[in-house]
Amino acid sequence: MASFGKPPPIPTRLGILGGFGSLATAHFYYRLVELTPAAEDAEHVPVTMVTEPSAPSRLEHLAGLGPTPLPHLIQAASTLVHAGADLLVIPSATCHAYYDDIARAVPAPILHLPSLVMQAVAAGGVRRIALLATTPTVQLGLYRAPADRAAVTLLTPDPATQAHLMTVIQQIKAGHDPQSAQRRLTELAGERWAHGADALLLGCTELPAVYAHAARPSPTFDATDELVHAVLHRFGYPIG
């Protein structure tokens, strides 16, 4: 049990509960490798990853249109722990709708993506941030409570713009032209709902996979990279 003021022990193996979606998962692992300050193979983070693409759609379930994926998520998390993972991540903001239930079911700690992102946003001096995320993530307020705790004001799109964004996210998942997705994200971020924001948040982990760093408005926060930074910090790497 962690004591007050004592840092948690350095984990030995990262568990990635993935496949939600697969592109976001692949991008997360790629960024983890890219951002790890490793001079040779042996200096990388040991990883076990399980993807469960056949789980019922969390997007449909959270919209009240289908069965819950929770048993699949718990099964995957348990497999990771049995395989030796002692710190878990879920590189999907939307899946954090099930965070409490998964965290209760497995003995290993799970990083909470929306919370660590909002801590990074607040630490960056940002007070008002414009959120691009899935419709369930917005409607369930998955970033709202962490934003409130961090004293950050969250701007979210009007319903028509949010519906348009959701279409873009589905097209990214289907492998449509990333350049076109990037253009539409830039347009969406420039619209009226986002006026007055200090920064943009790519809060859905599919978005950083297609939105090149060089093309993003400045400043932009990236849920995937923030998760990578949190992992590297926990594994004891020096982070800039």
Place this chain on the structure above:
Amino acid sequence: MASFGKPPPIPTRLGILGGFGSLATAHFYYRLVELTPAAEDAEHVPVTMVTEPSAPSRLEHLAGLGPTPLPHLIQAASTLVHAGADLLVIPSATCHAYYDDIARAVPAPILHLPSLVMQAVAAGGVRRIALLATTPTVQLGLYRAPADRAAVTLLTPDPATQAHLMTVIQQIKAGHDPQSAQRRLTELAGERWAHGADALLLGCTELPAVYAHAARPSPTFDATDELVHAVLHRFGYPIG
């Protein structure tokens, strides 16, 4: 047991024995996701991945300079099988030095990277191919026997050029500038040892991670993409 003329059953879960190196593994999984003809999350290949970056260096062991990584490789393969993987891949050509020992130790089939690459090369009508791979891969002839079986002539660099290539591979693993690696690979492929080749083979899986498709000489074969094609074929996806 597979009968003559009967295709193997479609697997249910791919096991990736990774971390050799981590960049090659991340690139392999990214390409698997990119090349899968999936319209939504649920249509992707279910994957379990284990990386063992702390295993002793296979490059040092194969050069006679250190202990064998074999127990770590067998442990990782066993973990994959226990987690439900019924088809394994090792996205590292060099690790195929241990292929027979790993394959004997686990009950699931493992795709043999050098063999399936050489089958693709021969199927592409190529008769003479110039190989860029690690020094142990070249010295142990990991592509040589499959090339002989496929009636393909393998051209390999002279020792000084091979040593230079090995430096480039180590720099890729250390995260050096990919653009610079790409330039040096193009130079290496244009040198005397490769004259008379019909095609170039990126036989080490670190190379496709940094060598952009658009910058490659034509035709170029890519060990990572050939492994992805073989996986998708075995999982029953229509491949172009």
